[in-house]
Amino acid sequence: MAPIRKQLEPKRAFPFQIIYKQKKGLQHELPEHTHEWLEVIIIHKGSGTFFIDQTFYDLYEGDIILIPSNIIHRTIPDKDKLLTSTAIFFSSALLNHTGFGNSFLYWRIFEEAKRRKNYKYSFHSDHYKQLTQYLTILKKEAEMANPDQENALLVWLHVILLHLNRHCLPIASVPTEQSTFGPAWIREALIYIDQHLEIDLDLQYLSKRVAVSPAHFSRVFKNLVGVNVTEYITVKRVLLAKELLLNFDEKISTIAFQCGFKAMPHFYRTFKKHTSMTPSEYRKKNSLKDTNY
Structure with missing residues (x-):
């Protein structure tokens, strides 16, 4: 089977998608796949293994996976402990349309992940709790049909990326322990x-x-x-x-x-x-x- 190019509604006017607290078993996960958008995965419950680029990681509650565009990746849930995770997908175009500040800042965590081939981060409990609160707000905004919905989604997406930059970049140079999954x-x-x-x-x-x-x-x-x-x-x-x-x-x-x-x-x-x-x-x-x- 060839790797899948995951379809993420590339023609939609606002290139953003959130899948909130989805439970994943082996039968629900795609095989190895790629896509053009950036992706952030937050693990809420369960355990499993994540393959990305050339590396296997063990997954546990509180872990964050950062996926740059065009990177092969695959989740392998534990058959006994289903994963519950939130995934945020978005086009890189959303990081470039800001009227002030340094738009490159939003890119940094993905650039560092790709450069160092270090894609997994684990948050301090307080930082993880704050992130889950931001995710709840982002999910609610995605469900509401307000005329300013796109503006709100963009603001909260940027807030989440700033949060990740602040708490992931300081430890980006420390290699995350890789899984012993497989020989x-x-x-x-x-x-x-x-x-x-x-x-x-x-x-x-x-x-x-x-x-x-x-x-x-x-x-x-x-x-x-x-x-x-x-x-x-x-x-x-x-x-x-x-x-x-x-x-x-x-x-x-x-x-x-x-x-x-x-x-x-x-x-x-x-x-x-x-x-x-x-x-x-x-x-x-x-x-x-x-x-x-």
Whole structure:
């Protein structure tokens, strides 16, 4: 099964969505997936495991997960302790439309999470209690049909992001303890894939590198990560290409080779399959998105 590109009503006038205190069992959770919006997950009850980028985290009450756009992630609830969580999804465009202050401030916690590959934070009880109060207000505003609803949602979203910045950034440089979920070799393989997308990678090569049989590698990888290793590598390459297209003015052919695509027709077909756009269309559309919500 290929990773899902989660649909979050991208054409809605106000690019925001909140799923408040949803209970999740194994049957309710999506397989490995990505989306264009930013996401904040707050764990209220239960336990489980969270896979993001190349890392597994144990989840407990009070944990916060910060998910930048275009990052592979997957929740694996504990079968005996259902997770209750709130998820906030929003477009990055909402962080750029402020008439005063430093709009980059709202980005910082996501930038730091991605730069340090450290996506999980645990709050002091007082800070967590304050956050849950903000979430309750945000949820109520989302349910009300007031003429100023969008303004209110934007204000409370910014308040929540400021709260996260104040209480997460001071500890961002301290690596969060990773889960021991699964064998050590799977974590070694995930890190290696992330750092070597430009070279030829396949099941035979990776299984040999971590000294397990290809059949065992394939079975365990799909069971823990949620997708087969070939598709996982392809999606990681496409996500890297998307990032390079938006942040660097390199030729598309140069970016393709940097991401491990050896032939341009294959790159174009694969990129369009996963994004429904050609690389040039994606670059053009997303370079203008900040002014188009």
